[in-house]
Amino acid sequence: MNRNLLHRSKNIICLCLFSSGLLLAQQGLAQGKLRDTTQKATDDSIKRATGIAAGLIPQNIPILFGQQDRSRLVQSVSYLNGKRLESAPVSLLSNSFGGQLAGLYAQQSNGAPRFDNPTLSLRGRNPLVVIDGVPMYNLVSLTASNVTSGITNQSLFDVLSINPEQVESVVLLKDALSTAMLGNQAMDGVLLITTRKGLPEKTSGVTFTAQAGVQTPIGMRKPLSAFDYASLYNEAAINSGGAAVFSPAQLDAYRNGTDPNLYPNVNWQDAVLKKNAPMQRYNLSAGGTFTNMKYFLSLDYLAQGGLLKEDPNTAYGTNVDYKRYVLRSNIDINLDKHLSASFNLLGNIQDYYQPGVGYASVFSSILNTPANATPIYTPVGGTYAGTRQYPTNPYAQAVSTGYLKNNLQAASANISIKRMMDDVVKGLYVKALLSYTPSYEQQIDRSKNYNAYYYPVTADTTQHIKVNTISDQSNVASVIERFQQTYTELSMGYDHAFGNDKLSALLMGRYDNTQGDNTLNQVYKGFSGRVNYSFNNRFNVEAAGAYNGNNRFAPGNQYGFYPSVGASWNIHNEDFFKSINFLSELKVRATYGKVGNANPGYYTYLQAYSGGSAYFFGTGATSSSSFFQGDLVNPNRVAEKANKLDLGFDLAYSQNRGWLNFDYYNNKQYDLLQIRGGNTAVLGQVYPLENIGKNKYYGFEINTGWSDKIGKLLYSVSGNLSTVSSKIIYNDEPAQAYPYMAKTGTPINAIRGYVADGFFTAGNLTGATMSGFTPSAGDVRYKDLNGDGIINQYDQTVIGNNKPLVFYGLGLNLQYNGLDLGILFQGVANRDIMLSGNYEYPFTNNGLGQAFDYNLNRYTPATAATATLPRVTLGTDINNYVPSSLFVRNASYVRLKNFELGFSFSNRLLSAAKIKRVRLFVRGENLLTWSKYKESDPEDYTGLYPIQRVINGGLSVKL
Known part of the structure; x- marks a missing residue:
């Protein structure tokens, strides 16, 4: 089956290559007369590239399963022109979204190539990605554990491996009405990506872009030197009731470096990591429009290196290395005056290398190994060094554990046919769409272990003891993940104007079948519809809904109905308003509806039984196998749901040079799955998830800007600001002893713990303490919230910020003649984080852990x-290192997210060479960060692979 899937992927990719070459040969390059364009067209393309006039929602905006005229729009959306994504030198498209769309919050907590995708949140939930009308299923965040094990958890087809040059627009569908036709997939909102479909006029063009640069890690923690570590360790040992471990002579040896073998001082970050890593991208695209056809072709190559050093004597690479090839072919054909067809093909090949232990293990060792733990090499024979306490050598892990190679091959083919039925009823049409998306990932495991020795064991310096043992190099290949999706859609629509009134309607049937690895298929299916009526270009009403289900719910619980309604009023078209020339547009709108989230689990309504231990009878060997009951099931499990209210207005003024969009939302969620709060361990079984939870998310969003020109200077400034507040309405928690302990009524995922109240001092060691703990000067004092004289669970409460999360973006674009400049700032406010674990607490792991410069603030x-x-x-501390407000940090920040400076050449000499435009540019990503949190980066604060600052330059040539 896997081999067949691989052959299918290769066939589709070959078809992409064949169609691309055929179109280029027969249409694009052979049409020399179509290469000539006016200077105005060139200026317009430069405007779009720099973001000028890109702030307003366009006249026709993509929505689910169609387009909508802006004047008739009732839904709550945020729009981003795809051209504004090209200035970000990132490997994944999702990394260019931060600060660009009102309502979308992006947090990047991993900087590793391939796995640096951010978590995307829309009004508190993770949105569904829909590409060219087809829902995708792989926005699951990656974690260090599954990356190390080789499990990517990407559903094998990274939909955001789309290149910016392929994207026509990105639209956030935020309210119930805009997503209602997805029914039980609509609760979390939608990130709608539309790819390019050729050029707007009868012309063709070819563009080649090359860019290369360097990635530099930012926000890395500063470990203590061997001398500072040993000095602080002595202090910790004395504070723990022991004696100093390191003598003054040993401390001097660490400080002076007189014997680096016996008294090492290894900065493991410098030893294992390079200062920067290369990154390069090349893109070749072609597009054109002819009498009966539009086409867009794109071939992209990305090479992204890692930060790990390599051994030049090793015959193979051990650094993180990511290469990706993406090919897209979009073709729209008018077969006759009534019949049209679209063919969208995508091929995606990825090769990924990392050390045999996984890059996450290497970074974890760097994080946890002190500078004085061990030298890199022993002084005899150049073998790797280690000790009994520290058998793991981070440098050896990076360069001498072999390698893992992952190869992903994926493809997607969308075919649609549309028949206009004007010969039957004017404005009527029917459409069919078929999409097939297979993907396949194989891992080759060529890992091994290494020898490491502890030196010396005795006074005899020739004596070593082995603390880590080499192993043969593995040679195992396995398919670690497989995924395929078949999506079918049949629809009938109607769109017609009756004078100043307009009516559009859509009725659709959908069948969405996905299957991964060895699981049974999951199927979403059902019917949905939408009706929009515009009266005299002033009032717009819309209703939409879906009746659909999921096959993994129990029979009788599979289907549900999800209706939504909305209305808008174009006040600017009223007679009494036409005298106000300053306002170009003023619209108020409101929507309300019910949407769902199908989270059925894997046939959780069926009780499972498993084989257990054998039972023996008598004194002989006679036995009988046993079975035991698995987790309890819930046959009544249904889809989660939300009632969403959205109120907003859209304003444009001064001949559309300025704009302002505002939305207030209130999403009440219910039937949320959770384990019943009143459960008891007496049952002896894990309680099942039940539809009992209720939450609420609410807030507002603003998008505003101004675009104009002063002489030859074109400029645009735009900004957006969003807030997210949340509240737990019901979670079936048992009655709490004190009101401040209750989760009901508090923010979702609120940080909870003890309230720190300074430190005990030598002159004041009295007060409430934890049971069995005797405080000393310097121990944390906690507030005794219930006044019983004991610090325990009854003194824990919300200790994080309970204000709304605020995130925003501010962009500036300038263009003067051929020179253009783009700047984007991204920021987050009211954001708290809880620090804990090895990257925050000193001397963890029974006193063997790392310590950092900020630990000197003790x-x-x-x-x-x-x-x-x-x-x-040293060791476990039951008082000082527990969740408390002492370790809550304000992680708000402002970041210079993106910078681009370019110059475009467009003169007669280029025209004579049949070149329309040559553009040189310099770009930067994550250039500067301002934050009160100084210990590391405010986004990626866990200490693993750091976020990258990227600076690159490039050249774009358009023919």
Whole structure:
């Protein structure tokens, strides 16, 4: 089956190549007369490229399964012209969304090539991605654990491996009405991506873009030197009731570096990591429009290197290395005056290398290995060094554990046919769409282990002891993930104007079948519809709904009905308003509806039984196998649901040079799946998920800007600001002893813990403490919220910020003659994080853990007035290192997210060479960050692969 799937992928990719070459040969390059364009067209393309006049929603905007005229729009949407994505030198399209769309919050917590996709959140939920009308299913965030194990959890087809040059527009569908036709897939909103479909006029063109640059890690923590670590370790040992571990002579040896073998001082970040890594992209695209056909072709190559150093004597690469090839072919053909067809093909090939232990393990070792743990090499024979306490050598992990190679091959083919039925009823049409998306990922495991020795064992310096043992290199290949989707859609629509009134309607049947690995198929199917009526270009009403289901729910619970309604009023078209020339547009709108989220699990309504231990009878060997009951099932499980209210207005003024869009939303979710709060361990079984939870998300969004010209200077400034508040309405929690302990009524995912109240001091060691704990000067004092004299679970409450999360973006674009400049700032406010674990607490792992420069801010008698952290100790601390407000940080930030400076050449000399435009550019990503949180990057604060600052330059040539 996997081999057949691979052959299908290759065949589709070959078809992409064949169709691309055929069109280029027969249509694009052979039409020399169509290469000539006016200077106005060139200026317009430069405007779009720099973002000028890109702030307003266009006259026709993509919506689910169609387009809508802006004047008739009732739904709540955010729009982004695809040209504005090209200035971001990123490997994944999703990394260019931050700060660009009102309502969309992007947080990047991993900077590793291929796995650096951010978490995308729309009004508190993760949106469904729909590409050219086809829903996709792989916005699951990657974690360090599944990356290390080789499981990518990407559903094998990274839909956001689309290149910016392929994107026509990105639209956020935010309210119930805009997503209602998806029914039980609509609750989280939709990120709608529309790819390019050729050029707007009868012309053709070829564009080649080459760019290359360097990636530099930002926000990396600063580990202590060997001397500072050993000194702080002595202090911790004494504070723990012991004696100093390192003598003054040893401390001097660490400080002076007199014997780096016995007293190493290894900065593992410098030893294992390079200062920067290369990144390059090349894109060749062609597009054209002819009498009966539009085409767009794109071939893209990306090469992204990693930060790990390599051993030049190793015959193969061990660094992180990511290469990706993406080919897209979009063709629209008018077969006759009534019949048209579209063929969209996508091929995606990825090769990914990493060290045999996985890059995450290497970074974890860097994070956890102190500078004085071990040298890199022993002084005898150049073998790797280690100790009994630290058998893992981070450098050896990076260069001598072999490698893992993942190869992903994926494709997507969409075919649609549309028949206009004007010969039957004017405005009537029927359409059919078929989409097939297979993907397949194989991992070749060529990992191995290495020898490491502890030196010396005795006074005899020739004596070593092996602490890590080499192993043969593996040679195993396995398919780690497989995925395929078949999507079918049949629809009938009607779109017609009656004077100043317009009516559009759509009725659709959908069948969406996905299957991955060895699981049974999951099927979404049902009917949906939408009706929009515009009266005299003033009032617009719309109703939409879906009746659909999922086959993994129990029979009788598979289907549901999800209706939505909305209306808008174009006040600017009223007679009484026409005298107000300053306002070009003023629209108010409101929508309300019910949408769902199908989360059935894997046939969780069927009770499972598993084989258990054997039972023996008597004293002999006679036994009988056993079975035991699996987790309890819930046969009544249904789709989660939400009632969504959206109120907004759209304003354009001064001949559309300025604009302002505002939305207020209130989403009440119910039937949320959770384990019943009143469960008890007496049952002896894990309780099933039940539809009992209720939450609420609410807030507002603003998008505004101004675009104009002063002489030859074109400029545009735009900004957006969004807020997200949340509240737990019901979670079936048991009655709490004190109101402040209750989760009901508090923000969803609120940070909870103890409230720190300074430190105990030598002159004041009295007060409430944890049971069995005797405080010393420098230990954390906590507020006794219930006043019982004991610090325990009854003193825990919300300790994080309960204000609305605020995120925003501010963009500036300038263009003067051929020179253009683009700047984008991204920011987040009211954001708190809880720090914990090895990257925050010193000397974890039974006293063997790392310590960082900020751990020097600990309490001592000399720093009692300024200390921000408790006194240092070794081993487990039941008081100081528990979740508390002491470790809550304000992680709000403002980031210079994107910068681009370009110059376009367009003169007679180029025209004589049949070149329309040559553009040189310099781009930057994540250039500067302002934040009160200084310990690391405010987005990626876990200490693993850091976020990258990217600076590159390039050349674009248009023929």
